Amino acid sequence: MTPGPTEVSSRVRNAMSLPIQNPDIDEEFFDFYHDLEEKIQKIYQTVDDVIILGGEGILGLEASVASTVEKNDKVLCLSNGIYGDGFANFVENQGGDPVLCEFSYDKILSPEKVKTFVEEDSFKAATMVHCETPTGTLNNLREILSILKDAGILTIVDAVSSLGGTRVPTEEMDICIGGSQKCFSAPPGLTTLSVSEEAWDVIMEKDQNTHYTNLALWKEMWFGEEYFPYTHSVSNIYALSEAIDIILEEGLEKVFKRHEKCAEKCRESTKNLDLELYPKKESYCSPTVTALHLGGMAKDLQKRIREMHDILLATSLGDFENDILRIGHMGHNATIEKVERTMNALRDVLNNTEI
Known part of the structure; x- marks a missing residue:
């Protein structure tokens, strides 16, 4: 993802x-x-x-x-x-x-x-x-x-x-x-x-x-x-x-709508987990990728999600490499089912991680 x-x-x-x-x-x-x-x-x-x-x-x-x-x-x-x-x-x-x-x-x-x-x-x-x-x-x-x-x-x-x-x-x-x-x-x-x-x-x-x-x-x-x-x-x-x-x-309009719905689902789950979006203003967020601002935890969470749930996420680049965890909901991966599985995995890892 x-x-x-x-x-x-x-x-x-x-x-x-x-x-x-x-x-x-x-x-x-x-x-x-x-x-x-x-x-x-x-x-x-x-x-x-x-x-x-x-x-x-x-x-x-x-x-x-x-x-x-x-x-x-x-x-x-x-x-x-x-x-x-x-x-x-x-x-x-x-x-x-x-x-x-x-x-x-x-x-x-x-x-x-x-x-x-x-x-x-x-x-x-x-x-x-x-x-x-x-x-x-x-x-x-x-x-x-x-x-x-x-x-x-x-x-x-x-x-x-x-x-x-x-x-x-x-x-x-x-x-x-x-x-x-x-x-x-x-x-x-x-x-x-x-x-x-x-x-x-x-x-x-x-x-x-x-x-x-x-x-x-x-x-x-x-x-x-x-x-x-x-x-x-x-x-x-x-x-x-x-x-x-x-x-x-599928049709372009349906494809665009599918991406929007997946992004909405991902960000709704982010709020339920009390995590912070990057950027904070949701209207600035892309419908193809969601960035979570985790302040120095991104690499550790990426590793744990891969090990515990076999889901690959990305951290960011440059100064944000260990601060941002990115969930891609684009193309073939833009489905509600995949977003839900990913966010459930994130919830599980957070519940089993000392912050």
């Missing part, structure tokens, strides 16, 4: 074991891939081009920055968490000038503060995170994206931990990044991106200096001549396609 990688269904595992096609020359695989792109567009709820990269979600974050940011470009990095902070590193790697618009980790991004930064300076692009998984925080991005769009600023959004589990305002974004191992409940190893026409203009004008993180190659080679920049991860592609089918068969 971690916030990714999530448990993978038998249907997805079976799809991953299908006989391999040659992705470089097999026209049947090209057709299969085109069909998958169209299905992913439905998850994104966009008509923008969709790319599937052979690499975990971090590849999408780095590629988005590497393909758009040049030396001395000013980039507004909105951050209320570890991954928001990390975008600034990718900007620096390209010789860009990251300007951090920082918020407390237990708060969400504020449109008013973003507007002030935009009015006081000029930026080529802005980066942000929809769901900060390490702290279980979901940012409300729609108004912020509108402010940035009105200012002509390219927007790059990490939606790796929210896409497919809750509504993402993709139509307002220039690049939206997803990952196979989160709400899609496919094996780790693939990144998905939607790319707007405005983003393509920036990408194609840039003097690219990388290969694997160069999105321009996809425009030139895949969309232009229908062959991939590198040999694709075929088995992972099969698995992702099956995972997307499962979501579409």
